[in-house]
Amino acid sequence: MTNKEDGNRQFYICNCFTTDNIFLEDYKIHVRFLSEQQFRLDYQTLLMRLGCVTDQQFEDVFNKISQEVDRRRCLGVTSAERAAAIKDTYRPLHPHVYHLQESYLAPKFKQIVEYCRSSDISEEGLGDLLQEEAAPRVYRFPVFEKSFCEELVEELEHFEQSSAPKGRPNTMNHYGILLNELGFDEGFLTPLRELYLHPLASLLYPDCGGRGLDSHKAFVVKYDMNEDLELSYHYDNAEVTLNVSLGKDFTEGNLYFGDMRQVPLSETECSEVEHRVTEGLLHRGQHMHGALPISSGQRWNLIIWMRASHERNKLCPMCNRRPTLVEGEDFADGFTKHPEAPLNHSCVLT
Numbered sequence: 001m002t003n004k005e006d007g008n009r010q011f012y013i014c015n016c017f018t019t020d021n022i023f024l025e026d027y028k029i030h031v032r033f034l035s036e037q038q039f040r041l042d043y044q045t046l047l048m049r050l051g052c053v054t055d056q057q058f059e060d061v062f063n064k065i066s067q068e069v070d071r072r073r074c075l076g077v078t079s080a081e082r083a084a085a086i087k088d089t090y091r092p093l094h095p096h097v098y099h100l101q102e103s104y105l106a107p108k109f110k111q112i113v114e115y116c117r118s119s120d121i122s123e124e125g126l127g128d129l130l131q132e133e134a135a136p137r138v139y140r141f142p143v144f145e146k147s148f149c150e151e152l153v154e155e156l157e158h159f160e161q162s163s164a165p166k167g168r169p170n171t172m173n174h175y176g177i178l179l180n181e182l183g184f185d186e187g188f189l190t191p192l193r194e195l196y197l198h199p200l201a202s203l204l205y206p207d208c209g210g211r212g213l214d215s216h217k218a219f220v221v222k223y224d225m226n227e228d229l230e231l232s233y234h235y236d237n238a239e240v241t242l243n244v245s246l247g248k249d250f251t252e253g254n255l256y257f258g259d260m261r262q263v264p265l266s267e268t269e270c271s272e273v274e275h276r277v278t279e280g281l282l283h284r285g286q287h288m289h290g291a292l293p294i295s296s297g298q299r300w301n302l303i304i305w306m307r308a309s310h311e312r313n314k315l316c317p318m319c320n321r322r323p324t325l326v327e328g329e330d331f332a333d334g335f336t337k338h339p340e341a342p343l344n345h346s347c348v349l350t
Contacts, residue, residue: 010327010337011215011309011328011330011331011332011333011334011335011336012323012326012327012328012332012333012335012337013325013327013328013332013333013335014316014318014319014323014324014325014326014333014335015323015324015325015326016316016318016319016324017072017318017326017333018069018072018073019033019034019069019319020032020318020319021237021318021319022065022068022069023232023234024061024065026052027047027050027051027052028232028233029043029046029047029050030234031043031065032319033065036062039062039065044058047061076329076332078167079167079178079181079329080329081165082165082166082167082181083180083181083183085164085165086164086165086181086182087183089163089164090159090162090164090182092155092158092159093154093158094151094152094155097148097152097155097188098183098184098187098188099187099188100187100188100191100192103145104148105143105144105145105196106141106142106143106144106145106278108129108141108142109141109142109144109196109280111129112126112129112141112200113195113196113199113200115129116199116200116202116203117199121203126203129141133257133271133273134272135257135271135273135283135287135289137204137205137284137287138257138281138282138287139204139281139282139283140276140280140281140282141279141280141282142278142279142280143242143244143279144246144278145278146278149246149247149277149278150247152246152302153247153248153300156177156220156300159177159182160177166178167181169219169220169303170219175221175222175223176219176220176221176222177219177220178219179218179219179220180217180218180330184218185218185330185331189216189218189304190216192304193213193216193304193306197213197240197242197282197304197306198213200282201213201240201282201306204282205239205240205284208239208240208284208285208286208308208311209240209307209308209310209311209312210239210240210308212308212310212311213239213240213306213307213308214307214308214309214334215306215307215309215331215332216304216305216306216307216331216334217237217238217305217307217331217333217334218302218303218304218305219303220300220301220302220303221300221301222298222299222300223250223253223291223294223298223300223301224294224298224299231290231291232290233258233265233288233289233290234288234289234290235261235285235286235287235288235289235317236285236286237285237305237307237317237318237333238285238305238306238307238317239284239285239286239306239307239308239311239312239317240282240283240284240306240308241283241284241285241303241304241305242280242281242282242302242304242306243255243280243281243283243301243302243303243304244278244279244280244301244302244304245275245276245277245278245279245280245299245300245301246277246300246301246302247277247299247300248277248297248298248299248300249297249298250294250296250297250298250299251294251295251296251297252292252293252294252295253275253291253292253293253294253295253299254272254273254274254275254291254292255272255273255275255281255289255290255291255292256270256271256272256273256289256290256291256292257271257283257287257288257289258270258287258288258289259287259288260284260286260287261286261287261288263288265288272292275299275301285305285317286317307331307333308334309334309336312333312334312335313335316335323335325337
């Protein structure tokens, strides 16, 4: 079910990965760090306005940045080491959830995908099947059966409680699981992207890489009253993102969407979107968004960042510059060294 060609391609990261988009949790901002002089020049006034005023506070900021830069520089090696250790020592509770089966998918989702694969498609026909939210070009649809979501969460909890090594999904989420390290890529995530999500994204987002999604990064995040409650305003390192609510029982915690990342927050009116278990929200990766705090319970979300190398090879979405490439592991950050031929972006839905 996997794409053999993609499996043999070398993917890369952009060199900005170790310098850009470092999240300072205490001040809820992303920063770029090249040197202390550059950092003070670019951010000292803003940080002072946000409450970072003492020498000790600045020292704490520099220490946290240094730790994050070191983590990113070693990430490829440490991630591969964790994946190998997990494969050797971890025994899954539900081994079958690692291999995608059609029975796991909601009938409505299969109907939508089948329509997208057909030759007789129209904007009206797809509109009848999809629910567009208040935020522009954000679509909601059921993805998984409830029973599968429950088993997947049980598997993730089983792993979380094991002694196997674990890596955090990103700088903004402290609690969650990197699914490639756990072994979900080949049998589950790649066929889900290629066979089901690609036909849909091709129609909905031809202008931002939807027709050329050739890699992904997938992880699960957990929100809990005693752990992460919310997620700050941000955009994704992706061309297209799918966010599925897996469970469990929770209240509030809606997502909110602003505008695309080029539009300042002061010029943006945000729209709230409810999260419902088994349902996914599909949106453009550069669409600014966040998650409001849950008020009770616990929520697990599956996040799939889908990348299109032919788009990001021209302009890195994280530093907004032509990427300088460094070899990475597996799908890395979705860059390739040989850009594909330009695609025809005409679409019946434009």
